[in-house]
Amino acid sequence: xxxxxxxxxxxxxxxANVAKEIVKAFGKSVVVEELNAEDIDGQxxxxxxxxILGVPTWFDGELPNYWDEFVPELETxxxxxxxxxxxxxxxxxxxxxxxxxxxxxxxxICKKAGAEIVGYTDASGYTFESSAAFSGGKFCGLxxxxxxxxxxxxxxxxxxxxxxxxxxx
Amino acid sequence: MATIFEKILEEQNKEVPxxxxxxxxxxxxxEKWFYLMVLGRALDDRAPNYLKQAIGWSYHAPYxxxxxxxxxxxxxxxKTTDHLYPYYRDxxxxxxxxxxxxxxxLNGISKDNDVASGGRHxxxxxxxxxxxxxxxxxxxxxxxxxxxxTGRAMKKYNHKGVVFCSQxxxxxxxxxxxxxxxGASNEKVPxxxxxxxxxxxxxxxxxxxxxxRKVSDNxxxxxxxxxxxxxxxxxxxSMNAMLEAKRxxxxxxxxxxxxxxxxRIHSHSxxxxxxxxxxxxxLNYVREYDPLAKYxxxxxxxxxxxxxxxxxxxxxxxxxxxxxxxxxMASPDPKPESIxxxxxxxxxxxxxxxxxxxxxxxxxxxxxEAINQTLKAEFRHNxxxxxxxxxxxxxxxxxxxxxxxxxxxxxxxxxxxxxxxAEDFILGTANGMSRFNKNIRIVVEGAEFADYFWPxxxxxxxxxxxxxxxxxxxxxxxxxxxxxxxxxxxGLYHSQNxxxxxxxxxxxxxxxxxxxxxxxxxxxxxxRSEGLTMFLEPKALYNAxxxxxLVPEDFEVPFGKxxxxxxxxxxxxxxxxxxxxxCIEVANQVSSELGKEIEVLDLRSLSPLDHExxxxxxxxxxxxxxxxxxxVIGGVGGEVAALISxxxxxxxxAPIMRVGSTFTPVGFNRILExxxxxxxxxxxxxxxxxxxx
Ligand SMILES: Cc1cc2nc3c(=O)[nH]c(=O)nc-3n(C[C@H](O)[C@H](O)[C@H](O)COP(=O)(O)O)c2cc1C
Ligand SMILES: Cc1ncc(C[n+]2csc(CCOP(=O)(O)OP(=O)(O)O)c2C)c(N)n1
Numbered sequence: 001x002x003x004x005x006x007x008x009x010x011x012x013x014x015x016a017n018v019a020k021e022i023v024k025a026f027g028k029s030v031v032v033e034e035l036n037a038e039d040i041d042g043q044x045x046x047x048x049x050x051x052i053l054g055v056p057t058w059f060d061g062e063l064p065n066y067w068d069e070f071v072p073e074l075e076t077x078x079x080x081x082x083x084x085x086x087x088x089x090x091x092x093x094x095x096x097x098x099x100x101x102x103x104x105x106x107x108x109i110c111k112k113a114g115a116e117i118v119g120y121t122d123a124s125g126y127t128f129e130s131s132a133a134f135s136g137g138k139f140c141g142l143x144x145x146x147x148x149x150x151x152x153x154x155x156x157x158x159x160x161x162x163x164x165x166x167x168x169x
Numbered sequence: 170m171a172t173i174f175e176k177i178l179e180e181q182n183k184e185v186p187x188x189x190x191x192x193x194x195x196x197x198x199x200e201k202w203f204y205l206m207v208l209g210r211a212l213d214d215r216a217p218n219y220l221k222q223a224i225g226w227s228y229h230a231p232y233x234x235x236x237x238x239x240x241x242x243x244x245x246x247x248k249t250t251d252h253l254y255p256y257y258r259d260x261x262x263x264x265x266x267x268x269x270x271x272x273x274x275l276n277g278i279s280k281d282n283d284v285a286s287g288g289r290h291x292x293x294x295x296x297x298x299x300x301x302x303x304x305x306x307x308x309x310x311x312x313x314x315x316x317x318x319t320g321r322a323m324k325k326y327n328h329k330g331v332v333f334c335s336q337x338x339x340x341x342x343x344x345x346x347x348x349x350x351x352g353a354s355n356e357k358v359p360x361x362x363x364x365x366x367x368x369x370x371x372x373x374x375x376x377x378x379x380x381x382r383k384v385s386d387n388x389x390x391x392x393x394x395x396x397x398x399x400x401x402x403x404x405x406x407s408m409n410a411m412l413e414a415k416r417x418x419x420x421x422x423x424x425x426x427x428x429x430x431x432x433r434i435h436s437h438s439x440x441x442x443x444x445x446x447x448x449x450x451x452l453n454y455v456r457e458y459d460p461l462a463k464y465x466x467x468x469x470x471x472x473x474x475x476x477x478x479x480x481x482x483x484x485x486x487x488x489x490x491x492x493x494x495x496x497x498m499a500s501p502d503p504k505p506e507s508i509x510x511x512x513x514x515x516x517x518x519x520x521x522x523x524x525x526x527x528x529x530x531x532x533x534x535x536x537x538e539a540i541n542q543t544l545k546a547e548f549r550h551n552x553x554x555x556x557x558x559x560x561x562x563x564x565x566x567x568x569x570x571x572x573x574x575x576x577x578x579x580x581x582x583x584x585x586x587x588x589x590x591a592e593d594f595i596l597g598t599a600n601g602m603s604r605f606n607k608n609i610r611i612v613v614e615g616a617e618f619a620d621y622f623w624p625x626x627x628x629x630x631x632x633x634x635x636x637x638x639x640x641x642x643x644x645x646x647x648x649x650x651x652x653x654x655x656x657x658x659x660g661l662y663h664s665q666n667x668x669x670x671x672x673x674x675x676x677x678x679x680x681x682x683x684x685x686x687x688x689x690x691x692x693x694x695x696x697r698s699e700g701l702t703m704f705l706e707p708k709a710l711y712n713a714x715x716x717x718x719l720v721p722e723d724f725e726v727p728f729g730k731x732x733x734x735x736x737x738x739x740x741x742x743x744x745x746x747x748x749x750x751x752c753i754e755v756a757n758q759v760s761s762e763l764g765k766e767i768e769v770l771d772l773r774s775l776s777p778l779d780h781e782x783x784x785x786x787x788x789x790x791x792x793x794x795x796x797x798x799x800x801v802i803g804g805v806g807g808e809v810a811a812l813i814s815x816x817x818x819x820x821x822x823a824p825i826m827r828v829g830s831t832f833t834p835v836g837f838n839r840i841l842e843x844x845x846x847x848x849x850x851x852x853x854x855x856x857x858x859x860x861x862x
Contacts, residue, residue: 072192
């Protein structure tokens with residue numbers, strides 16, 4: 001398998017913790033290179049074919065600034081041939097109308113730029129009203145809810161990573 | 170056919186056209202925006218200094234965190250065609266719409282040449298009525314009704330423009346905001362309502378306001394309304410949202426809600442301490458999402474500007490603020506003797522009937538006919554007249570008592586139309602409509618009965634302030650007709666007299682005719698004057714032969730002119746409305762039975778009062794009884810009595826007496842009604858006491 005870029009903001013607490021768990025779950029056999037989303041640029045982003053993005057949702061359905069400010073550049077990239085998987089943190093109790101919207105927003109942008117999205121997950125086991133990441137019973141990434149379902153993190157991460165091991169090339 | 174839910178989904182997923190973006194927008198425009206944003210924040214950050222130095226700006230609601238949406242509102246506003254209703258947090262909105270730094274500071278420190286109000290209104294209420302950036306009250310969200318009213322005017326006058334109306338998300342809880350948006354949706358007016366959502370109403374988190382996190386979702390069920398959500402912290406997203414909103418309002422002619430996600434970086438205002446209810450984590454992340462810092466980062470990251478260029482702009486702002494400060498500080502303060510200027514718009518001056526008296530020529534009419542005929546005559550006289558209210562126009566029905574019968578047939582549904590059961594809306598949209606054009610004169614049936622006018626009190630108070638608060642820049646030109654009073658067996662909610670409360674309000678007029686000719690004359694004067702007149706109609710007399718008179722076709726009665734309805738020398742009765750007739754009857758009875766002559770003075774105007782006529786009758790008869798249908802306690806009579814004691818106490822040969830309703834509601838059973846309301850018997854008893862004193 002080609003090396004994987006794992007991009008998330010180093011300034012976060014929750015997202016960074018989940019990222020660390022993901023690295024652990026991949027084990028020694030796969031090269032996972034961590035990059036700070038706070039200073040990502042198109043060139044670095046484009047130098048990988050397997051990418052995992054950590055995209056928590058903020059402010060009732062928005063991308064955090066570090067991603068939002070990269071979007072204008074991201075939209076100009078040609079992501080054909082790239083496989084991108086997205087995990088996102090969200091809180092289904094306090095933000096049920098916009099649960100993990102960030103995953104959906106980012107997926108749309110990457111898809112438009114030509115990327116192939118991998119790492120879809122089953123949305124059962126979550127309770128929410130609407131989500132930009134939800135369609136046909138699935139999330140277009142991995143939804144992690146530390147606030148309300150933290151005890152399911154390990155299991156969800158393990159299973160997602162083993163899925164990605166098959167879906168990445 | 171799509172179901173309503175499918176339509177909703179479709180709309181939710183519709184993307185707003187991306188007119189602007191960091192890579193595509195002209196550099197010149199980007200620079201202008203950066204300049205305005207830095208300037209706004211320089212003023213916003215500096216405002217507390219004025220308070221610390223005891224110069225002023227004692228109310229300051231910082232806007233930091235709302236920068237994107239406020240810039241955008243101001244940028245899409247066009248002062249040649251549009252109207253803007255800002256709220257107290259809209260400093261950048263108004264700067265972006267064209268106010269200068271100096272104008273902002275002049276308002277902040279309440280100077281005489283503050284363009285919003287000359288120091289009369291609270292600081293941080295930025296406006297410029299000259300450009301249709303309206304002066305607004307502090308009552309949260311109440312400008313929404315005005316916005317719908319202005320939108321209605323644009324539609325009626327076929328004007329190509331848009332009304333922008335901005336507020337916080339919490340104030341959307343106000344019932345009148347729903348009335349405004351419901352009306353806007355029903356009338357399809359070109360209004361853009363902007364909700365600047367910072368998550369709080371002072372310390373109250375938005376979850377305590379309404380169940381939906383985004384209060385705009387509460388309006389999903391309304392027809393003819395688009396809802397656009399945007400990131401109010403992002404300049405480009407906000408600009409694109411506002412441009413699309415304006416396009417829809419203008420070209421599709423229906424209202425739009427723009428829901429802008431903001432953060433409140435500081436406390437609600439200088440009297441709030443947000444660290445009492447927000448933890449460090451939150452205080453930290455709202456600072457990190459500072460929209461200005463984000464915009465600056467984008468300008469650099471995408472190489473649209475160099476650091477040196479931005480620093481140069483920031484320096485330019487510093488110089489501007491310094492200049493503006495110097496010049497504002499040197500401006501004059503308002504003068505204390507100016508307080509009586511601009512209390513109410515000028516009244517129409519009658520050339521032909523300066524005392525509101527006529528020589529007894531004309532056509533015999535009942536009170537109801539006199540009002541109806543005068544309404545029609547004035548509608549013919551002035552094409553910019555409008556009438557609405559509940560039940561006002563459906564085929565042969567014209568108002569609950571048919572006072573406006575035939576109006577819609579003659580003047581059309583564009584000028585005479587029904588209103589929803591929402592009294593605050595009826596008055597609030599009258600206020601807003603009259604902002605569109607100074608020539609407009611509006612008559613509203615304020616409620617089906619005076620009893621139901623109370624929901625409109627909020628708008629009445631605000632409207633009473635408009636002329637004074639704007640230092641004469643805006644006069645709401647409205648006549649509010651209300652069927653008033655009892656004697657019809659109507660009970661608690663169809664008998665009320667509300668003038669006792671009304672006369673305590675400066676900035677409005679209150680009239681209460683008791684005969685057909687005076688009703689015609691006062692209505693004509695109201696409809697030709699500037700300002701708001703409460704026109705109270707004694708509904709028990711609409712068809713009463715005793716209230717019928719000859720009415721000259723062009724009769725006019727000036728405000729503040731009482732009328733002697735019966736001459737006398739032994740005592741005076743000062744009265745108005747229903748009781749005028751009782752007093753005349755009692756006076757006639759006393760004349761024939763006791764040989765005493767009572768003078769009956771019909772006040773006609775309750776605010777302003779006719780001081781001269783009151784003083785003169787007391788001087789003439791030396792005894793005075795005040796009679797009105799309204800409660801004795803808190804009634805107009807108290808003011809009249811005080812005026813008499815102040816001005817002509819030494820002429821009195823007896824204490825001033827009063828007859829009026831008991832201090833109870835009006836009961837429904839006729840036995841109760843009779844016990845409560847004044848009548849000939851009760852008046853006669855008081856008269857005898859007074860004559861014998
Ligand atoms: C102001 C604020 C807004 C949020 N909005 C959403 C939201 O719309 N949808 C959601 O699923 N989670 C929302 N969340 C929850 C966060 O995504 C969650 O707390 C996450 O763990 C934050 O991760 P981070 O600290 O790594 O950025 C919000 C949290 C905050 C503080
Ligand atoms: C009718 C009315 N009720 C209460 C107040 C007191 N008040 C002033 S600001 C405010 C909070 C408004 O919050 P929001 O509408 O969300 O706007 P924000 O101040 O957060 O921008 C309140 C309750 C008022 N000014 N007017």
